[in-house]
Amino acid sequence: MELNANFTRRTLIHAAQLPWIASPVAGIERRMLDRIGDEVARATSIVRYAPGSQFTAHVHGGGEEFLVLDGVFSDEHGDCPAGTYVRNPPTSHHTPGSRAGCTIFVKLWQFDPADRTPVRIASSERAYVPAPGQPGVEWLPLFRDQREEVRLERWAAGAEIVLACTAPLELLVLDGDFAECGDVLVAQSWLRLPAGASLRARVGPHGCRVWIKSGRFADAFIVPA
Structure with missing residues (x-):
């Protein structure tokens, strides 16, 4: 699958107007902004977690970067309220979910393969x-x-x-x-x-x-x- 994969063009997406597309995990939906690949993909998306939804434990082979837009995102490393910015570098792993529900802006497989620097910033405190x-x-x-x-x-x-x-x-x-x-x-x-x-x-x-x-x-x- 290729979506908005031409990086030489101006690309504008009003994501709030896009339909939510179900992921393979119940209660987790996506609005796709760009994508190269299928379920494992170089992707930029807005992802919505229903209350109580959770992915299974997984490794981020190409890294994951996200910003919490609303609600509270959680994994074994802690709770991330709205405004939290996270970089999970290649080879990192976690079990993400949300008890109350949340929406995140997320980018996958867009790291330098040698990057091993985790980042977690509560922007509301800065x-x-x-x-x-x-x-x-x-x-x-x-x-x-x-x-x-x-x-x-x-x-x-x-x-x-x-x-x-x-x-x-x-x-x-x-x-x-x-x-x-x-x-x-x-x-x-x-x-x-x-x-x-x-x-x-x-x-x-x-x-x-x-x-x-x-x-x-x-x-x-x-x-x-």
Whole structure:
């Protein structure tokens, strides 16, 4: 299966308008954003856990990165309330589930194969700081290495945001809205831009909060066998 697999194009998906697709596990559903592969896949998805649902224990051969959007995600390493950012590197393993239900934004098989660095950040407990040279923008760094950078950004109401994509860039709207290229992006809108593109956004009257990843994630992924 290939879905939105051309990384040289601007790709915009309003995920909140997509139907939920059942996973092989009862009570766990997905909205697929991009995908290369079948059940084991290089994938970007929004995943919803019904209360009491749980995957069986498994190993992440290609790594897993996720942000909890609502509810509380749990595994043997602890509870992750909304706003928690997690990186489970290649060869890590866990038994994920949710007692009360939750929704997560998740990326699979998109790590450097040699990465062994686990990350778990409760973003609600950290402060945003003004972004240098970007009026109306505050950010909260989540992860950075030689390959990629991941952060949360908070955009002020009415701000004009310009981002030059020296590397591919991926963005998920968490709340609020902004207009870009004639489109209005709202919560769960997902945008991917290729290197060389520019993002020019006008933020809506209530401001906006976004998750952003930039770097070489487009050309250094693992394709599962």
